[in-house]
Each structure stands twice: as C-alpha cells, then as structure tokens.
Amino acid sequence: MSAITLYNRPSPTFDAKVAASIALLKQVATDHPALTQASSLGAEDMVVTHLISLAGVDTGIFVLDTGKLHAETLALIAKIERRYNRSVEVYRPKAEATIKFVKQHGEDAMFQSVDLRKQCCDIRKMEPLARALAGKGGWITGLRREQSGARADVPDVVLEPGRVKVNPLADWTWGDVWHFIATHALDYNELHDQFMPSIGCAPCTRAIAVGEDFRAGRWWWEDTTKECGLHVQALPENTNQGQPA
Ligand code: SF4
Numbered sequence: 001m002s003a004i005t006l007y008n009r010p011s012p013t014f015d016a017k018v019a020a021s022i023a024l025l026k027q028v029a030t031d032h033p034a035l036t037q038a039s040s041l042g043a044e045d046m047v048v049t050h051l052i053s054l055a056g057v058d059t060g061i062f063v064l065d066t067g068k069l070h071a072e073t074l075a076l077i078a079k080i081e082r083r084y085n086r087s088v089e090v091y092r093p094k095a096e097a098t099i100k101f102v103k104q105h106g107e108d109a110m111f112q113s114v115d116l117r118k119q120c121c122d123i124r125k126m127e128p129l130a131r132a133l134a135g136k137g138g139w140i141t142g143l144r145r146e147q148s149g150a151r152a153d154v155p156d157v158v159l160e161p162g163r164v165k166v167n168p169l170a171d172w173t174w175g176d177v178w179h180f181i182a183t184h185a186l187d188y189n190e191l192h193d194q195f196m197p198s199i200g201c202a203p204c205t206r207a208i209a210v211g212e213d214f215r216a217g218r219w220w221w222e223d224t225t226k227e228c229g230l231h232v233q234a235l236p237e238n239t240n241q242g243q244p245a
Helices: 003-007 014-031 042-057 070-084 095-105 114-133 172-182 188-193
Strands: 035-038 060-064 087-089 138-140 158-160 163-166
Touching: 003 172, 014 042, 014 138, 014 163, 014 172, 035 042, 035 070, 035 114, 042 070, 042 172, 060 114, 087 114, 138 158
Parallel strands: 035 060, 035 138, 060 087, 138 163
Antiparallel strands: 158 163
C-alpha cells in the first residue's frame, strides 16, 4: 500500500497551515539573507522544497550524503534538480576521516556502542553540516513537533548563534504532509511505501510496525532520543571547518 493511501489525512486547518508556512518563509527570507534548506530528502523536506518554490524566495538547498544513504534516497536529488531547475549542493564527509574510522572500528561500528555511533554521526553528518552552514544566514528544516517527544517543543523560528533556524512545518501533522505531497504530485522516497516514515542512513533505519513511534526505526537497537545531533545543538557562530566537498 502506498504511503499516500496510508497517510493522506489533512487536518481541518490544513489550508491555513500551508498559507502560514509560505508567509513564514517569505518573512524570514526578507529578514535573513543567505538562507539554505537542509534536506534529508524525507517526506517533510520534499514538502519544504515545494513550499519554498511556491513562496518564490531565493534560498539554497543542500543534502548531507553520508556515504550510507539508500539508493532510493539519493535518486531524489536529480528529481529535485529537474523539477525546480536548481542545483542541490551535496556535502560529503572527509574521506580521510571515514577511512580512518572504519579502519579502526569496522563498517558496523555504530552497532558496537552509542559512543561509536555518535562518532560515526559526527564524521558523516555533523562535520559536513558545519561546512554546509558556514557563512549562511539561516537554515530551513522539515522538523515537526509531532515527530517525537524530543521534538514536541520545536518552535517555528529559533535564533541560533550567527544564524536563524526555520521550521515551517512545525505544527503540521503527518497527514498534512502526505496530503500536500498528494495534492502537488511531489516525488517522494519509495522507502516510505515500505513502512519507513523516518529515513536516515541504510544501516541505521528499519521499517516500523503498526503502533510504533514515528522514529522507532532509527537506531532501533538503542534506547536513546533517536537523534543524531543535527537538531540537538546549535553550531558555533561562523563555523568554518573546511570547504564544501
Ligand atoms: S546514521 Fe548510522 S551510518 Fe549514518 S552517520 Fe549516523 S551512525 Fe553513521
């Protein structure tokens, strides 16, 4: 069964939410130049990319290619570039860092301990994220309050050191996301049709069962907050740990 069939359930205030999200993007783009969208290529981020297009605001868009993403995820980059006639910036981890880490701890280091899993996320996500955000006035995400308890207080706008973080879908439901995808015939990750609502790196993502938490399929072997750090801490001001790969 397709994700659209399963999840397309708009909330009563859906139209107002869409209008508010577009208005928010326009306002933030006016107040903060050099905005960029951080896209995980998940369902929410495909919605945000389309909202940015509808808002007509000038932003960049980047993807963190950890080297561990599913082929189905990476296939969306070309689709975005074709549909919106724009380039997607792709940031990858530093080769020497990943080679050294794998040599020391193996390809399955993330399963050995929480500390090694976090080291892997630092190398493959956090360091490239710092490069992607260097010099940017702000970033746009697809975070929603409904996604998990850890995200229940996600605000629409956060002032971080040196930049603003914008969450235009903060009050959207999962049903809203899929109604928007269906209404605008957006491309989406085929893995969403296989009971993977939240998709990250291939080794660290599994399908969820009926009734399981939205992010239960992420780092499922851990009893943690199901976060990799991207949305947990603010990056230092004027972070510049290297050049885009
Ligand atoms: S999600 Fe898994 S594979 Fe991806 S960077 Fe984190 S630990 Fe490594």
